[in-house]
Amino acid sequence: CNLWEKYGSGMTNMHGSTGDLVLLGTRTENLEPLFYELTHDLNQDLGGSGSNLRTPSCCLGRARCEWGCYDTQALCHHLTMHYQDEIHRPAFPYKFKFKFSGCPNDCVAAIAAPTCCYRHLERYIRIDQL
Template sequence: THWKHGGIVGVFGYGGGVIGRYCDQPQMFPGVAHFHTVRVAQPAGMYYTSDYLRQLCDLWEMRGSGLTNMHGATGDIVLLGTTTPQLEEIFFELTHNMNTDLGGSGSNLRTPAACLGNSRCEWACYDAQELCYPDDLIPGQADRRLPYSSSQSTVPNAAASSPSTCLIGL
């Protein structure tokens, strides 16, 4: 493979959300010498408005490769391929103009993920989206160095890995 993963790249003071990727032969492949991946936290229940998706795609067309992966293994929206100078601009646009945040990676906050809960499941016993995204959960958690994970299911007797699960990692 011609990819080197990792490295010191990211958003100043944040500690996660960006996976550094570099080509080990930048002279042969200058277009992908830097091809960093940005993880974007999904909204609770993965409900999107068309306006939000349009803004996200426009941002990525301008600042990245335009390639996206909706909900990779982490549940995040995965934006594939950008360069180091674009990272701060992307972060500012996401957090200040789109009211969203980077997803989890590394040793910082892991991205909370909520099932559709009461909106689509007749067996849900509580509001999974509120549990997953309470107003006091996210602020101040992005700098944690020793995260832990816990799982809550909205359905009695459900398996922790079922689609009816809320995963919270701090």
């Protein structure tokens, strides 16, 4: 937060269950010095989308959610291991991302941006009004 007060507005936003930390309000010329301090002075890994295959992400699924319809973590891990080489040695023509959402709540925002979305829709959430 000290760095963000130095290079940006000091305002941050945590983005739901995706765990993204959104740094709000800066100028383009402040980004490179900020990234340099994070990576060189503080030894932080900024991650990023890489060349092609972005790191797959998933919700907690049946491990924690009562609405979870399949094991999102197992499928995410399986496909991450299967396509591991594509993360470092691009084989896709453009950036590619897997996201796994275990129920219609779509906590991980799987429907929003990925190239390949696994979202379970079989068991819709209903309210018993009887």
